[in-house]
Amino acid sequence: LLSKPRVPKGLRLPPGPSPKPIIGNALDMPKYFEWETYAKYAKQYGEIFYLDVFGTPLVFLNSRRIVHELFERRSSNYSDRTTFPMIVDLMGFGWALNFQGYGEWWRRHRQAMHNKFHPSAVEVYKPIQIKHTRDLLRRLHKAPEDFIKHIRHTAGAIIMEVGYGINIKSENDPYIHTAEEAMNAVGEAAVPGRFMVDMIHWMKYIPEWVPGASFKKQARIWKKYILDVADLPFEHVKAQMANGTAQPSFTSTHLESLAATKDAPADAEQVIKGTAAVILLGGSDTTVKTLTTFVLAMVLFPAVQKKIQEELDAVLGGVRLPEFEDMTALPYTIATYKEAMRWHPLLPLGIAHAATQDDVIDGYFIPKGAIVFGNSWLLLREETDFGPDTEKFDPGRFMESGRRDPGQTGAFGYGRRVCPGRYMAENSLFIAVASILQNFDITPTRDSSGKEVMPEYEWTSGLFSSPTDYQCTIKSRSKAAEERILSIPAEV
Ligand code: HEM
Numbered sequence: 001l002l003s004k005p006r007v008p009k010g011l012r013l014p015p016g017p018s019p020k021p022i023i024g025n026a027l028d029m030p031k032y033f034e035w036e037t038y039a040k041y042a043k044q045y046g047e048i049f050y051l052d053v054f055g056t057p058l059v060f061l062n063s064r065r066i067v068h069e070l071f072e073r074r075s076s077n078y079s080d081r082t083t084f085p086m087i088v089d090l091m092g093f094g095w096a097l098n099f100q101g102y103g104e105w106w107r108r109h110r111q112a113m114h115n116k117f118h119p120s121a122v123e124v125y126k127p128i129q130i131k132h133t134r135d136l137l138r139r140l141h142k143a144p145e146d147f148i149k150h151i152r153h154t155a156g157a158i159i160m161e162v163g164y165g166i167n168i169k170s171e172n173d174p175y176i177h178t179a180e181e182a183m184n185a186v187g188e189a190a191v192p193g194r195f196m197v198d199m200i201h202w203m204k205y206i207p208e209w210v211p212g213a214s215f216k217k218q219a220r221i222w223k224k225y226i227l228d229v230a231d232l233p234f235e236h237v238k239a240q241m242a243n244g245t246a247q248p249s250f251t252s253t254h255l256e257s258l259a260a261t262k263d264a265p266a267d268a269e270q271v272i273k274g275t276a277a278v279i280l281l282g283g284s285d286t287t288v289k290t291l292t293t294f295v296l297a298m299v300l301f302p303a304v305q306k307k308i309q310e311e312l313d314a315v316l317g318g319v320r321l322p323e324f325e326d327m328t329a330l331p332y333t334i335a336t337y338k339e340a341m342r343w344h345p346l347l348p349l350g351i352a353h354a355a356t357q358d359d360v361i362d363g364y365f366i367p368k369g370a371i372v373f374g375n376s377w378l379l380l381r382e383e384t385d386f387g388p389d390t391e392k393f394d395p396g397r398f399m400e401s402g403r404r405d406p407g408q409t410g411a412f413g414y415g416r417r418v419c420p421g422r423y424m425a426e427n428s429l430f431i432a433v434a435s436i437l438q439n440f441d442i443t444p445t446r447d448s449s450g451k452e453v454m455p456e457y458e459w460t461s462g463l464f465s466s467p468t469d470y471q472c473t474i475k476s477r478s479k480a481a482e483e484r485i486l487s488i489p490a491e492v
Pocket residue numbers: 097098099110113278279280282283284286287290346347350351352353410411412413414415416417418419420421422424425
């Protein structure tokens with residue numbers, strides 16, 4: 001199929017030179033690790049190609065030049081989202097700004113988020129991030145084998161306090177559980193092509209009992225989590241505000257401003273509720289998965305780990321825990337979390353954008369409604385931007401001049417849709433990496449004969465890609481490290 005470029009039916013072409021490859025159709029869509037297959041297609045077909053999927057072009061952008069041209073310079077045309085009948089109509093996810101079309105409703109959500117997540121606004125979250133990261137050290141010291149559970153708890157605790165002022169203590173917190181279930185559902189459903197109903201929209205009207213309509217049953221099961229994750233914590237904060245016990249948070253401060261606003265639109269509360277839930281969803285699992293990638297890299301690349309620890313020891317003198325003020329003195333530590341985002345980007349194909357109007361780029365026609373992907377995985381492996389050997393985990397690459405920041409090269413997405421939580425996310429990653437490595441050594445586990453056993457894992461495939469759960473040994477580095485950890489107050 002791929003060897004014969006052709007023009008799918010129904011696609012108009014610009015006049016002039018012959019069109020570039022339109023390389024195939026739904027049959028050419030890989031189901032798993034799509035970014036790798038699309039990267040191979042890119043080698044064959046160049047900076048831009050597309051697949052025709054039941055009349056909808058899926059356009060793939062494969063170079064930084066073309067990504068910049070469309071997503072940044074022509075951002076007013078490439079900031080829409082495709083309609084996801086599975087996610088929005090059947091699973092009830094219309095409240096999530098991630099999946100809203102480019103328009104006033106999305107803009108109001110984005111504004112609500114921006115107000116509290118721009119670079120200086122996120123400063124107020126730093127004490128919360130420090131407090132819960134220190135608690136993470138205590139938990140890691142106590143039960144190191146459960147490190148993934150602890151990282152998950154910490155990310156959830158940070159985001160619940162930031163978003164709702166709710167202090168979660170238990171590792172089985174029901175809000176976090178609901179958020180994880182909702183996030184897993186999105187991870188599966190947000191991959192274009194995963195559900196046929198996203199291509200053939202009338203299928204959403206098929207009754208659940210019809211053979212072949214199992215997607216409807218699946219959507220119904222997921223919908224409960226998706227509605228609960230928005231409703232339950234929000235109602236909790238409102239009840240707390242009514243009885244005067246609410247802690248300041250994204251939700252409470254927005255609700256207070258709303259109460260003080262004359263003639264606020266009737267749906268203003270909906271915007272706050274939806275945005276708070278999106279913060280909960282976007283804010284916990286993303287950090288967890290990036291940190292599990294980082295821990296894995298530490299097991300696989302011990303020399304890198306040693307180098308980070310040397311930097312941390314030199315700056316902190318082995319006597320105090322890291323603070324955000326240390327950031328400027330810790331370039332290699334910063335390079336490490338950036339390398340984790342580059343080496344294996346969490347969203348290898350980002351979240352697809354959509355074209356609002358017909359457009360032409362380099363003589364290729366992109367029709368209105370086309371679904372447009374930046375292949376972040378490919379961009380982040382570009383040797384001209386990141387230096388040689390990009391398969392290797394090497395923070396040292398960022399110590400050379402002229403290297404690009406992965407956060408501005410696709411790891412956080414593109415243009416007007418770029419991740420609005422990125423400043424807070426980077427702070428969480430920095431303080432976690434610095435705190436963990438100052439105090440712990442991360443090594444492979446050992447078998448009964450004392451031989452090292454490398455972790456067994458696979459990269460997951462879907463909207464998100466991160467390692468499946470794996471084992472490693474996390475041990476405090478020294479007596480001094482142990483004392484530092486034990487001196488952290490038990491109650492956070
Ligand atoms: C390491 C952590 C994170 C990574 C790698 C990440 C990555 C991304 C990516 C790739 C996108 C898609 C952008 C696009 O469409 O071009 C995105 C969107 C988004 N992210 Fe993040 N993110 C992270 C953390 C967070 C956090 C902490 C929050 C909330 C506090 C958040 C909230 C959002 C929201 C609301 C959107 C949707 C934006 C829109 O559609 O306009 N993310 N993120």
